[in-house]
Amino acid sequence: xxxxxxxxxxxxxxxxxxxxxxxxxxxxxxxxxxxxxxxxxxxxxxxxxxxxxxxxxxxxxxxxxxxxxxxxxxxxxxxxxxxxxxxxxxxxxxxxxxxxxxxxxxxxxxxxxxxxxxxxxxxxxxxxxxxxxxxxxxxxxxxxxxxxxxxxxxxxxxxxxxxxxxxxxxxxxxxxxxxxxxxxxxxxxxxxxxxxxxxxxxxxxxxxxxxxxxxxxxxxxxxxxxxxxxxxxxxxxxxxxxxxxxxxxxxxxxxxxxxxxxxxxxxxxxxxxxxxxxxxxxx
Numbered sequence: 091x092x093x094x095x096x097x098x099x100x101x102x103x104x105x106x107x108x109x110x111x112x113x114x115x116x117x118x119x120x121x122x123x124x125x126x127x128x129x130x131x132x133x134x135x136x137x138x139x140x141x142x143x144x145x146x147x148x149x150x151x152x153x154x155x156x157x158x159x160x161x162x163x164x165x166x167x168x169x170x171x172x173x174x175x176x177x178x179x180x181x182x183x184x185x186x187x188x189x190x191x192x193x194x195x196x197x198x199x200x201x202x203x204x205x206x207x208x209x210x211x212x213x214x215x216x217x218x219x220x221x222x223x224x225x226x227x228x229x230x231x232x233x234x235x236x237x238x239x240x241x242x243x244x245x246x247x248x249x250x251x252x253x254x255x256x257x258x259x260x261x262x263x264x265x266x267x268x269x270x271x272x273x274x275x276x277x278x279x280x281x282x283x284x285x286x287x288x289x290x291x292x293x294x295x296x297x298x299x300x301x302x303x304x305x306x307x308x309x310x311x312x313x314x315x316x317x318x319x320x321x322x323x324x325x326x327x328x329x330x331x332x333x334x335x336x337x338x339x340x341x342x343x344x345x346x347x348x349x350x351x352x353x354x355x356x357x358x359x360x361x362x363x364x365x366x367x368x369x370x371x372x373x
Contacts, residue, residue, distance in 0.1 A: 100129070208352075214327060249316070284360055
């Protein structure tokens with residue numbers, strides 16, 4: 091028997107229908123499937139709710155877009171559970187399967203006809219002045235330090251691998267994984283990095299200084315970012331605010347011990363997904 095955690099987008103009726111279809115299909119074949127109480131209530135699927143740890147699952151089925159994939163990874167909290175992403179909505183970078191192929195994908199998983207793709211994640215802590223360390227938290231895409239007040243820049247002092255690099259006057263700084271290179275960092279004109287690579291990407295947001303380049307670092311080169319000056323800063327992980335920061339507080343980022351694990355069916359050419367996303371021509 092295979093235990094399957096289903097995570098579905100709360101705002102899409104198709105996701106609710108797919109969750110019901112997947113759970114019915116799995117249970118009819120002797121497998122176990124459930125949703126968290128929060129997801130079940132949001133989708134009006136209360137009979138499928140169960141108070142169980144996501145780590146008990148053999149598979150997580152994500153029904154939505156890239157945001158739902160990120161939420162699935164967050165729910166797993168480092169557990170070694172592979173994820174199948176069913177793309178409900180626009181073209182996504184993380185999802186693997188279109189809705190009509192969902193049951194075929196489940197069949198292939200159950201007979202072992204798949205490969206696993208591991209993605210590097212970030213571990214993030216905050217060292218507060220006089221208060222000690224908060225965290226750690228993990229993120230698949232990025233950690234973002236941004237200004238809290240409009241009309242002002244913030245100053246952020248960056249240390250790389252234990253040595254001072256420079257202070258940035260900017261709207262913020264992004265520390266991204268290769269997976270996150272196609273998220274917020276891309277809109278800040280950061281480079282695109284093949285998602286199975288291991289690296290740390292440091293991208294300034296609207297820098298008010300001559301040096302405005304993104305840096306691609308070895309993952310073992312830990313990044314520490316200290317807030318300078320009195321202007322408040324917000325720390326967000328994968329789009330979710332986790333802390334407000336003040337002068338002297340330091341955010342430390344490095345590679346997480348755990349990885350995000352995606353189920354793949356056949357060879358996945360990331361550059362072709364990128365090409366389709368941006369409508370690039372062949373010549």
